[in-house]
Amino acid sequence: MKKIEVSCAIIEKDGLVLAAQRSESMSLPLKWEFPGGKHAPQETAADCLIREIKEELGVDITISSSLSPSDWQYPNFAITLYPFVCGLDSEEMSLAEHKCIAWVKPEELQDLDWAEADIPVVNDYLTCLREG
Numbered sequence: 001m002k003k004i005e006v007s008c009a010i011i012e013k014d015g016l017v018l019a020a021q022r023s024e025s026m027s028l029p030l031k032w033e034f035p036g037g038k039h040a041p042q043e044t045a046a047d048c049l050i051r052e053i054k055e056e057l058g059v060d061i062t063i064s065s066s067l068s069p070s071d072w073q074y075p076n077f078a079i080t081l082y083p084f085v086c087g088l089d090s091e092e093m094s095l096a097e098h099k100c101i102a103w104v105k106p107e108e109l110q111d112l113d114w115a116e117a118d119i120p121v122v123n124d125y126l127t128c129l130r131e132g
Helices: 045-057 106-111 116-131
Strands: 002-013 016-021 036-038 061-066 070-073 077-088 100-104
Touching: 002 045, 002 116, 016 106, 036 045, 045 061, 045 077, 070 116, 077 116, 100 106, 106 116
Parallel strands: 002 077
Antiparallel strands: 002 016, 002 036, 016 100, 061 077, 070 077
16 A cells, blocks of 8 residues: 655644635545655755745745654555645745635634644644644
């Protein structure tokens, strides 16, 4: 079974968190996710994230911390997500892949229809916020 490694960004701004909705043409259509992408060969998780966010959203980010990697098994592939909490270095976003984005209060994150692999990341992030 194919295994992929993906970095994802939990981008915080003014007490809100960025969620991105996958387009109809992507796998897991219209599910919500933290933006990011697949690691290139010999690329670190952090370098991947900075590159992918620039490609997908057209913005620069600063990584402030990381959360524990999360493994998930889909029917046709396995994924390891490497989540990073980030801030924005630029404001003007342009969507290259996603249908839309939303700035969401942390307490409302669980109301979205997340891609299954992102759900443990959402829960881990909320636990970290509560533990402060």
